[in-house]
Amino acid sequence: MESIRVLHNIASLHFGGSQAFVMNIYNNIDREKVQFDFVVTPEERKDLYSQVEQMGGRIFVCPKYTGKNHFAYCKWWDDFFTEHPEYHVIHGHVRSTASIYLKIAKKHGLVTIAHSHSTSNGSGISAIVKDMLRLPIRHTADYLFACSDKAGKWLYGEKATEQPNYRMIPNGVDLNRFAFCEEKRQQMRQDLGIAKDTFVLGHIGRLTVPKNHQFLVELFAEYHKENPNSRLLLVGDGELFGTVQQQCTQLGIRDAVIMVGSKTNTEDYxxxxxxxxxxxxxxxLPVSVVEAQANGLHCLLSDVITHDVDLTDQVKYLALANKKVWLCEVANLQRKHRIAATTENMAKLQPFDATVVAKQLQSFYLEQDERARK
Known part of the structure; x- marks a missing residue:
C-alpha cells in the first residue's frame, strides 16, 4: 500500500518551535505509511528544505497573506486543492489565516486540523488583526490540537479542552538524543573556549521579543559582576540578534556572552x-525546556509558561518582576554538581518521547485519511 500524504501548512521551514515539533514527528513516523508535504510562505532561509526533500517530502510556496490580497490568497488555496486531490488531511500550524485556508480545505473534502503552538499574538495592529482572524478557527477546524491546555484555551476558548474534538499533543522529543554525556560536555566546553570550572547560564531559542533576551542579558550582567568566572551561552538566531549583541556591548559583558547562532545539533550545546x-x-509549550530536563539541567522559567513542562524536580517558576529572586536561584544552582537526569526523571518525561507521540499521530492520520476517502 502506498503511503498517505498529510499536508502541513507552516509559516516557514527554518528553525523554530512549531518546526521542531513537526520535524520530530516526521523523523519518528513510519514514512512507508505516512508522508509529510509542506506549504510555506516565501522565505530566504531554507534551513530544513534539504532534510524534508531527502525524507521524501514536497514543499509548496503560497503567497503571504496581507489582507489586501485576500481574494488572490483564497484562489491560490482553491486552485491548490483542485490540482492536488491526493490530500485528505491538512494539519495547520499557521493560526492567523487558519479560518481561511481550513475552510477552503473542508470545501474540498479534507479533514482539517488546527494546531495552537502559542499563547499570544504579541502586540500592535498586526496582533489585533490576528486576534480577529483566530476567533472562527474553533468553529472551522474538525480537530483542535494544542501543545498545552493553556495554548488550547487561548486559541479556541476556555471550554475548548472539554470538547470531544480537542487533543493536547505533547511536543515530542528524542529523549536519548538529549541525554547528558560528560565526554561531550568536556569537548563542547573546549570548542567554545569555556574553562572546566566556569559556570554557564544557557538559553536555546530564537532571538525574538517573546523570548525576552533583554531580561536574560540584564540578569546575567548583574550576576557576572559578582561572579566573573561565568558565561552566558545563547543558541539561536532571529531579528533581535544584532540588538542583543549591542546590549551585551553596552553592559560591558560582550566577552562573557557566547552567541553561536542557529544550530542543528542543539543537544551538544x-x-x-x-x-x-x-x-x-x-x-x-517550549520544547527546549523538555530537552533541557532530559539533559539533567535545572531550569528557571518565567511564571507565565505553562506548567505542562513541569515534568521533573528540575523546574522552578519565577516572577519576572523580581530579578533578585532569579539572581538568588542562579547562585544556589552554582553550588550544585552537574549530573545526568535521574532514571526517575527520565520516566516522567516519557509522555514527551517523540516515538510515542509520532505513533499516536500516525494512527490518527491513517484513521482520518480513511474516513475522508469514504
Missing part, C-alpha cells in the same frame, strides 16, 4: 551549560 534560563513573556 545543552551539555556545556550548568543551568537553563528561560524568561519568556509568553509561550505555547
Amino acid at each position: 545543552y551539555q556545556a551549560m550548568d543551568v537553563f534560563v528561560f524568561p519568556s513573556l509568553w509561550e505555547g
Whole structure:
C-alpha cells in the first residue's frame, strides 16, 4: 500500500518551535505509511528544505497573506486543492489565516486540523488583526490540537479542552538524543573556549521579543559582576540578534556572552551549560525546556509558561518582576554538581518521547485519511 500524504501548512521551514515539533514527528513516523508535504510562505532561509526533500517530502510556496490580497490568497488555496486531490488531511500550524485556508480545505473534502503552538499574538495592529482572524478557527477546524491546555484555551476558548474534538499533543522529543554525556560536555566546553570550572547560564531559542533576551542579558550582567568566572551561552538566531549583541556591548559583558547562532545539533550545546534560563513573556509549550530536563539541567522559567513542562524536580517558576529572586536561584544552582537526569526523571518525561507521540499521530492520520476517502 502506498503511503498517505498529510499536508502541513507552516509559516516557514527554518528553525523554530512549531518546526521542531513537526520535524520530530516526521523523523519518528513510519514514512512507508505516512508522508509529510509542506506549504510555506516565501522565505530566504531554507534551513530544513534539504532534510524534508531527502525524507521524501514536497514543499509548496503560497503567497503571504496581507489582507489586501485576500481574494488572490483564497484562489491560490482553491486552485491548490483542485490540482492536488491526493490530500485528505491538512494539519495547520499557521493560526492567523487558519479560518481561511481550513475552510477552503473542508470545501474540498479534507479533514482539517488546527494546531495552537502559542499563547499570544504579541502586540500592535498586526496582533489585533490576528486576534480577529483566530476567533472562527474553533468553529472551522474538525480537530483542535494544542501543545498545552493553556495554548488550547487561548486559541479556541476556555471550554475548548472539554470538547470531544480537542487533543493536547505533547511536543515530542528524542529523549536519548538529549541525554547528558560528560565526554561531550568536556569537548563542547573546549570548542567554545569555556574553562572546566566556569559556570554557564544557557538559553536555546530564537532571538525574538517573546523570548525576552533583554531580561536574560540584564540578569546575567548583574550576576557576572559578582561572579566573573561565568558565561552566558545563547543558541539561536532571529531579528533581535544584532540588538542583543549591542546590549551585551553596552553592559560591558560582550566577552562573557557566547552567541553561536542557529544550530542543528542543539543537544551538544545543552551539555556545556550548568543551568537553563528561560524568561519568556509568553509561550505555547517550549520544547527546549523538555530537552533541557532530559539533559539533567535545572531550569528557571518565567511564571507565565505553562506548567505542562513541569515534568521533573528540575523546574522552578519565577516572577519576572523580581530579578533578585532569579539572581538568588542562579547562585544556589552554582553550588550544585552537574549530573545526568535521574532514571526517575527520565520516566516522567516519557509522555514527551517523540516515538510515542509520532505513533499516536500516525494512527490518527491513517484513521482520518480513511474516513475522508469514504
